[in-house]
Amino acid sequence: GAVVSQHPSRVICKSGTSVKIECRSLDFQATTMFWYRQFPKQSLMLMATSNEGSKATYEQGVEKDKFLINHASLTLSTLTVTSAHPEDSSFYICSATSTATYEQYFGPGTRLTVT
Amino acid sequence: GNSVTQMEGPVTLSEEAFLTINCTYTATGYPSLFWYVQYPGEGLQLLLKATKADDKGSNKGFEATYRKETTSFHLEKGSVQVSDSAVYFCALKGNTPLVFGKGTRLSVIA
Numbered sequence: 001g002a003v004v005s006q007h008p009s010r011v012i013c014k015s016g017t018s019v020k021i022e023c024r025s026l027d028f029q030a031t032t033m034f035w036y037r038q039f040p041k042q043s044l045m046l047m048a049t050s051n052e053g054s055k056a057t058y059e060q061g062v063e064k065d066k067f068l069i070n071h072a073s074l075t076l077s078t079l080t081v082t083s084a085h086p087e088d089s090s091f092y093i094c095s096a097t098s099t100a101t102y103e104q105y106f107g108p109g110t111r112l113t114v115t
Numbered sequence: 116g117n118s119v120t121q122m123e124g125p126v127t128l129s130e131e132a133f134l135t136i137n138c139t140y141t142a143t144g145y146p147s148l149f150w151y152v153q154y155p156g157e158g159l160q161l162l163l164k165a166t167k168a169d170d171k172g173s174n175k176g177f178e179a180t181y182r183k184e185t186t187s188f189h190l191e192k193g194s195v196q197v198s199d200s201a202v203y204f205c206a207l208k209g210n211t212p213l214v215f216g217k218g219t220r221l222s223v224i225a
Contacts, residue, residue, distance in 0.1 A: 004158075034212055043204065043217040044159075093158060095213075104213060106151075108158035 002028050004096050006107035013084055013114055020080045021110045023094030028105075029074040030096035035067075038091040038109070050077050074099070084114040117142045121205045121216035128195055128223050136190040136219045138179075138205035146209040148172075148181050148188040153202045153218070162190075162203070195223045 003026040013019050023033060031052045036044040048064075050056040050071035058064045066088075068080040077096075081088055095106045122137040140148065150162040150172070163172030168183035177192045188205060200223045205216040 006158075041218075041220075043215045046212055046214075049212060095159075103161075104208075105161075106159040 002026075002096075002098055002101075002103065002105045004094065004105045004107040006092075006094055006110050008110060009108065010111045011113070013112070015085055015114055016083055018080055018082045019084055019112060020078055021092055021094075021112075023077045023079070023096065023107055025075045025096040025098075025105070028096075028098045028100060030077075031074060031099050032097040033071055033077040034095045034097075034104070035069060035077075035079050036093045036095070038093055044093060047079075081112065084112070086114045088112065089114045117146065117207055117209055117211060117214045119205050119207055119214055119216035121203075121219055123217075123219070124202075125220040125222060128221070130197055130223055130225050131194045132223075134190070134192040134195045134199075134221070136203055136205075136221070138188045138190065138216060140186050140188065140205075140207050142186075142207055142209050144209050146207040148179070149206040149208065149213070150177070150179055150188070150190050151204040151206060151215075153204065155201070159204065195221070197223045197225050199223050 005024045007022045035047045047062045048056045048058045050069045056069035071077040093109045118141045147166045149164045151159040152162045163174040165172040165181035171180045179190045202218045204218045206213045
């Protein structure tokens with residue numbers, strides 16, 4: 001089946017540093033990838049939609065200069081949290097839409113902790 | 116806009132009990148409806164889906180029927196197991212990305 005991987009699965013960084021999270025579709029191509037944020041005991045909040053080769057579309061209230069998204073190929077999207085602060089600590093989940101089936105598949109998530 | 120409302124948890128059941136998790140939605144047009152499951156420490160997995168009214172999605176003993184007249188997509192299972200303990204998310208997709216409910220945590224005790 002379709003697999004989406006995320007790397008790293010867990011990361012701890014110091015306040016003020018930047019962290020990059022990778023999302024890869026392993027066995028399918030994805031023109032569209034999504035980034036979600038999940039707070040404890042809450043639902044997924046869509047942060048942005050990225051399309052291969054174009055700028056990401058950010059949801060209202062999401063700072064595009066803080067959460068940099070790059071979708072350079074049909075199998076890779078990256079989310080960079082710049083100048084991270086403790087309030088950015090969260091579970092970040094990516095998903096990818098298969099160009100063949102239009103199904104949306106989810107990665108296992110990345111736990112970010114900013115100290 | 117589109118939205119999903121699902122019952123608040125947590126839900127605690129004994130093994131072999133009957134499960135219902137209610138989900139209602141608000142949407143324009145004719146969305147597809149989904150149930151996702153998130154096991155501890157893992158990402159979301161699609162559990163079942165229905166793409167049009169009166170469709171029934173089913174998987175692993177779970178089922179849900181797309182009820183347009185009541186705008187509902189309640190999740191049911193006749194006999195839960197300890198391994199079903201997880202968080203369940205109802206979601207819909209129209210011409211926008213998936214919209215999720217807040218999730219319902221299910222704990223099944225032996």
